[in-house]
């Protein structure tokens with residue numbers, strides 16, 4: 001792999017995936033004979049979107065300077081996912097690691113037309129990290145929300161819906177660990193169909209036209225199509241993606257399912273989805289406070305599973321969630 005006349009060493013581009021943003025070495029792409037473009041630097045770190053685009057374009061090889069080889073080997077020896085398993089690592093550090101991995105994972109998901117197995121597998125690992133963290137330490141919820149609330153909306157929303165869903169799912173007391181993982185993954189991936197909808201509709205800072213709403217209403221089906229062939233994504237997660245806008249009042253979409261036909265974890269994600277979007281600032285309206293968001297959900301309770309609305313209110317409608325309010 002090493003060209004003895006060159007000051008550069010080839011590395012697999014994929015070795016940079018599933019890593020923290022901070023790197024101790026510079027990364028280059030080879031443009032031609034002795035022509036290297038500096039693409040990631042040790043001062044600014046990895047740019048996950050660009051990395052995902054390079055991978056998507058089929059670029060397999062990146063390059064580092066020979067003198068950085070030891071630093072690169074150290075980097076390979078310490079995969080961040082291992083930190084999540086360590087009892088000696090603080091929750092704050094674990095959250096920082098998880099958010100890095102999540103951001104990279106989302107960058108990959110949103111630049112694909114189909115979710116590939118490898119990406120689905122890393123999503124599953126990330127969600128397991130959130131489930132373990134939230135079940136072991138419920139106060140992590142507020143910490144995570146505080147950290148993600150300033151990011152891009154889809155990034156924030158995917159994480160928020162996932163963790164609200166895990167939290168609500170845990171509070172039902174009836175979900176086993178496997179279903180909790182499914183709820184978390186469903187929450188994370190529920191809106192991936194938006195990746196195939198034009199930005200001018202997704203990000204419109206105005207009322208949408210009827211035609212545009214029709215386009216928006218295709219996102220559960222588009223999302224399902226994106227994951228249909230991903231064997232690492234359980235069918236239950238696919239149901240959630242497809243059903244998260246179905247309402248027990250039978251006026252949801254795409255199929256106006258009746259309550260008994262809607263998968264229970266999809267009902268959990270449906271409330272978490274509405275709650276997350278209400279407490280987020282949107283281009284066309286300010287953020288609702290948590291009490292205001294709960295009121296909206298209570299007023300529209302026919303759209304949701306009633307016991308879940310009550311549970312949601314009892315979890316988030318108390319003073320102890322001041323931090324969560326701030327995060328909104």
Ligand SMILES: [Fe+2]
Pocket residue numbers: 190191219244245273
């Ligand atoms: Fe949605």
